[in-house]
Amino acid sequence: xxxxxxxxxxxxxxxxxxxxxxxxxxxxxxxxxxxxxxxxxxxxxxxxxxxxxxxxxxxxxxxxxxxxxxxxxxxxxxxxxxxxxxxxxxxxxxxxxxxxxxxxxxxxxxxxxxxxxxxxxxxxxxxxxxxxxxxxxxxxxxxxxxxxxxxxxxxxxxxxxxxxxxxxxxxxxxxxxxxxxxxxxxxxxxxxxxxxxxxxxxxxxxxxxxxxxxxxxxxxxxxxxxxxxxxxxxxxxxxxxxxxxxxxxxxxxxxxxxxxxxxxxxxxxxxxxxxxxxxxxxxxxxxxxxxxxxxxxxxxxxxxxxxxxxxxxxxxxxxxxxxxxxxxxxxxxxxxxxxxxxxxxxxxxxxxxxxxxxxxxxxxxxxxxxxxxxxxxxxxxxxxxx
Amino acid sequence: xxxxxxxxxxxxxxxxxxxxxxxxxxxxxxxxxxxxxxxxxxxxxxxxxxxxxxxxxxxxxxxxxxxxxxxxxxxxxxxxxxxxxxxxxxxxxxxxxxxxxxxxxxxxxxxxxxxxxxxxxxxxxxxxxxxxxxxxxxxxxxxxxxxxxxxxxxxxxxxxxxxxxxxxxxxxxxxxxxxxxxxxxxxxxxxxxxxxxxxxxxxxxxxxxxxxxxxxxxxxxxxxxxxxxxxxxxxxxx
Numbered sequence: 001x002x003x004x005x006x007x008x009x010x011x012x013x014x015x016x017x018x019x020x021x022x023x024x025x026x027x028x029x030x031x032x033x034x035x036x037x038x039x040x041x042x043x044x045x046x047x048x049x050x051x052x053x054x055x056x057x058x059x060x061x062x063x064x065x066x067x068x069x070x071x072x073x074x075x076x077x078x079x080x081x082x083x084x085x086x087x088x089x090x091x092x093x094x095x096x097x098x099x100x101x102x103x104x105x106x107x108x109x110x111x112x113x114x115x116x117x118x119x120x121x122x123x124x125x126x127x128x129x130x131x132x133x134x135x136x137x138x139x140x141x142x143x144x145x146x147x148x149x150x151x152x153x154x155x156x157x158x159x160x161x162x163x164x165x166x167x168x169x170x171x172x173x174x175x176x177x178x179x180x181x182x183x184x185x186x187x188x189x190x191x192x193x194x195x196x197x198x199x200x201x202x203x204x205x206x207x208x209x210x211x212x213x214x215x216x217x218x219x220x221x222x223x224x225x226x227x228x229x230x231x232x233x234x235x236x237x238x239x240x241x242x243x244x245x246x247x248x249x250x251x252x253x254x255x256x257x258x259x260x261x262x263x264x265x266x267x268x269x270x271x272x273x274x275x276x277x278x279x280x281x282x283x284x285x286x287x288x289x290x291x292x293x294x295x296x297x298x299x300x301x302x303x304x305x306x307x308x309x310x311x312x313x314x315x316x317x318x319x320x321x322x323x324x325x326x327x328x329x330x331x332x333x334x335x336x337x338x339x340x341x342x343x344x345x346x347x348x349x350x351x352x353x354x355x356x357x358x359x360x361x362x363x364x365x366x367x368x369x370x371x372x373x374x375x376x377x378x379x380x381x382x383x384x385x386x
Numbered sequence: 387x388x389x390x391x392x393x394x395x396x397x398x399x400x401x402x403x404x405x406x407x408x409x410x411x412x413x414x415x416x417x418x419x420x421x422x423x424x425x426x427x428x429x430x431x432x433x434x435x436x437x438x439x440x441x442x443x444x445x446x447x448x449x450x451x452x453x454x455x456x457x458x459x460x461x462x463x464x465x466x467x468x469x470x471x472x473x474x475x476x477x478x479x480x481x482x483x484x485x486x487x488x489x490x491x492x493x494x495x496x497x498x499x500x501x502x503x504x505x506x507x508x509x510x511x512x513x514x515x516x517x518x519x520x521x522x523x524x525x526x527x528x529x530x531x532x533x534x535x536x537x538x539x540x541x542x543x544x545x546x547x548x549x550x551x552x553x554x555x556x557x558x559x560x561x562x563x564x565x566x567x568x569x570x571x572x573x574x575x576x577x578x579x580x581x582x583x584x585x586x587x588x589x590x591x592x593x594x595x596x597x598x599x600x601x602x603x604x605x606x607x608x609x610x611x612x613x614x615x616x617x618x619x620x621x622x623x624x
Contacts, residue, residue: 075462120426374427374430375427378422
């Protein structure tokens with residue numbers, strides 16, 4: 001049976017019930033950015049294998065993800081990653097119920113590798129195809145380790161490309177309360193990390209540097225968006241950090257010049273004494289990292305709590321690559337505990353881009369009877385709920 | 387032997403099924419470049435119409451490059467997905483070779499040219515000998531149009547051109563060439579999966595195939611980011 005036939009044939013109620021009783025085994029495939037990943041997930045929550053091939057070493061050379069290089073790496077690794085996921089789980093294509101694949105949002109070149117591969121594999125194996133929204137995948141990552149987590153709940157999705165505050169109404173149904181108006185939180189981490197010389201990837205590097213800094217050393221702005229109380233804006237914060245950095249550099253430059261002029265003229269005495277008195281300590285990037293991170297975390301926590309208070313949701317889940325950030329986890333946990341809100345977050349391995357979360361999200365779409373056709377395309381700007 | 391052939395290296399999307407030297411089905415479309423949406427439905431369509439039992443396929447032949455980077459990867463990823471499920475190998479047919487093979491039996495030089503932008507073409511020099519053996523005289527490479535013209539003038543032989551570089555450079559060729567030359571007609575002028583498959587059969591018999599995992603497109607060009615990085619490194623050295 002080809003996919004087209006499955007598409008045209010509505011799933012009969014009896015059949016669906018029967019399928020619900022059986023194990024549903026889904027192969028998830030993810031290639032939206034710089035991770036080639038495949039995973040086998042049983043019944044949406046049990047991960048049988050989770051293979052992630054990261055390209056981070058290559059992109060570090062360029063200070064960020066280069067889409068063409070990422071695409072070239074994906075095509076070289078997709079077969080190996082998928083076959084490893086099947087092997088680790090001890091399964092073959094014949095055991096699968098469906099294949100779920102990320103079709104957006106993300107980088108179009110990388111997305112197309114996973115989408116093209118998944119479509120072809122579904123065609124050859126006669127399996128249903130399920131296109132999965134990457135953000136929906138991040139949200140579903142929370143189902144994997146928390147069997148008790150069920151909608152409705154509030155979810156804060158923060159990653160290199162996304163910052164969303166979402167109400168998960170039921171599986172696959174979302175109400176978006178807030179999103180970023182400019183940079184994603186993770187993007188701001190990358191840009192600031194580059195500016196203060198920490199390099200790529202910014203998230204983990206700022207997190208580490210911040211541990212040795214004072215989060216209250218510098219007061220960076222907390223942006224609030226007028227008329228959209230749950231929205232975020234991080235570009236102003238990023239500029240504030242860059243401005244601070246520049247003005248501090250200039251102060252030191254001026255002081256240095258003053259010192260050099262003095263010694264060059266050979267004048268000793270009052271002027272030099274005065275110069276010494278003004279000596280400025282070197283810029284402390286740990287303080288900048290900690291203060292910047294606190295500004296980001298404050299806004300993320302504040303908006304989340306505001307939303308929880310307003311909606312009455314008693315469950316908050318965190319998702320996305322930035323969900324690994326230790327300061328964010330601690331601050332959210334503390335705020336939730338104070339309000340009696342249950343706080344969920346995935347382990348770091350499910351925060352980063354992975355295919356287990358895609359397999360989990362695909363499972364709920366599969367149960368709902370959703371199927372994608374062989375003309376499924378990559379949609380780089382795909383929004384949640386589309 | 388039975389092959390599924392794919393070419394999505396340029397504006398053309400094309401899929402074909404070949405069995406023992408016979409073209410059973412071919413679907414070629416040169417319209418909008420939306421290969422990610424069209425290629426798999428096309429394959430599915432011809433497989434259905436030709437009643438192809440996928441289990442009987444021996445290999446997937448794919449235009450392995452050069453071409454549009456994204457187009458090549460859509461073809462390669464599709465070939466890999468099918469090949470992995472069926473456990474069969476991939477025959478990577480150089481895109482320019484397959485284009486030249488369209489003109490089987492042509493006398494003189496066959497020179498496919500694909501528009502590579504930046505005043506370049508992906509090209510190669512090919513001929514069929516007296517016994518119609520396919521000879522690769524110069525393997526595919528990215529050439530400046532003036533470089534190509536001077537090579538052909540030096541050879542002094544009759545030339546037949548084809549490929550999507552023709553409409554881009556035809557005027558320049560007519561001006562610069564001192565040798566008799568002509569251009570392939572509509573049904574032979576672009577990529578066709580039939581030719582990829584026919585040549586793929588030959589290559590398969592010669593053992594020129596790989597596992598799906600080992601297959602990778604041949605771009606003949608580095609990415610923009612790598613070029614910039616190399617230039618920086620070179621100027622730092624100099």
